[in-house]
Amino acid sequence: MSAARWGDVATYAALALLGAFFALPFAWLISLALRTPAEVYRGAARFIPESPTLDNFATILSDPAFLIYLWNGLKLSASGGALAVALAIPAAYAASRIDFRGRQAVLVGLLAVQMISPLVILLPLYRWMNTLGLLNQHISVIAVYGALGMPLAVWLLKVAFDAIPVELEEAAAIDGASRPRILARITLPLARSGIASAFILAMVMNWSQFLIPFILLERDADWPISVAIFNFAGSVSASTTQLLAAACLIAVLPAVVIFILLQRMIVSALISGAVKG
Template sequence: MATMRGSWIGNLATYVVAIPIAGFFLIPIVWLISLAVRTQQEIFLGAARFIPEKPTLDNFTQILTDSGFLIYLGNSLKLSALGALGAVVVSAPAAYAFSRFAFKGRSTVMMAILAVQMISGLVILIPLYRYMGRLGLLESHFGVTAIYIAVGIPLSVWLLKNAFDGVPIVLEEAASIDGYGPFETFLRITLPLSAPGIASAFILNMILNWSQFLIPFIMLTEESQWPISVAIYNYAGSTTASTTQLLAAACLIATVPAILAFLILQRSIVSALTAGAVDG
């Protein structure tokens, strides 16, 4: 009885803390929705009327039928997907080595990789711009994708290592007895069994790449190459009160896919993060 009561109190305390925090982050989104479904006339009412009197979806229709906006969305999808795929492909062999091979300094190297993830992009932005300029990779999606891959490697190595840790090593030993070499075992046994973790790493990298702003903002100046984050920023700079509702609709369209992807796939992502955490 005491245990059940303590558990109930703990759950209640969790909700008491979580609900205000969730509300703090949801209020801007709710306000954005309010702006996005307003008519041009109701925009001028501001906070005086939180719920529009005549909500409309015309703003979304106007944005989604704009060919330029669709190009920006396509650029974001292309850069995010290629960057995520590249990070997973490059990180998989390294993560497998950390998972399966015992070598001196392994823990130190893993912590160093994590430390790299903590470095702000602002710190290296100027030297990175000069370096990419010397390589002739400015004004190209290839250059931006390469940076996305590099930025995503530390997180991917940690996620994939956890996924590989969750694959019983006895299966690889059995494959070795059957005549499989190390590389063949990795491709045919370990990777398929780690598919949920690999998918989660890809999805997380996609979400992070989708929200990238500084890298494409610095690397790309040609409008036709902008991802949606840069396009909205430049559009916001010229926004007037008469077009605020269109900007709000564009922001929602750009934000909601990432939020929905995380909410729908959060169980898979959490499983990837915790895979291999318990030995035995």
């Protein structure tokens, strides 16, 4: 076996170990969610339940409050993702088509902002939202989600715009089309896969957010699923551990399903600019 082949084997083996490391907690969560209350007390004695049951999922999904939390999470995540994409489109288009001074510095600066943890801005963010009277309102969370998701969306959309031939826009400009019309009628339709990928990634990031809605929303009825599960976990007992596990699986499922179904489109959008020309 050649050295290159051994290198491939070692890479896949390392990836398999890494995958197993992250999959084990998820598998244990599934085991708990399928147990009866009596089996929960057995702890780690038996990984596979003797009498698997879906009653825990039925109990969680039959709770009207849980469905409200799911809807809140979906509404906040989708609205924040849409806002991030809407804010990113003009910035990404300018970075792709206009050769202005400091363009690369602006892009790097946006990427640096993406690396800042929301924990750093929570205190000033809370005071600012309180001053504006926007606490305990979904619009405040959506605005923050949009701002946090915009830098990554700018980079993704720039890659998508770079993959579109400039000649198409130049031909439209010769026919008298303005730049906004070119963007709306030509560029955006051709970049729809990149736009969809940016929206999906921003939405999934928002779905997993906890600190921002936890700080900005105080009313129980306004919470997304991430905050609701945290508060439920604080009061959980051994007899309801299986319900908490079922709730966590239901909360994680949308993001997992989206990535599985749309992974090809997301990867294609990410690398489209790399194969241009």
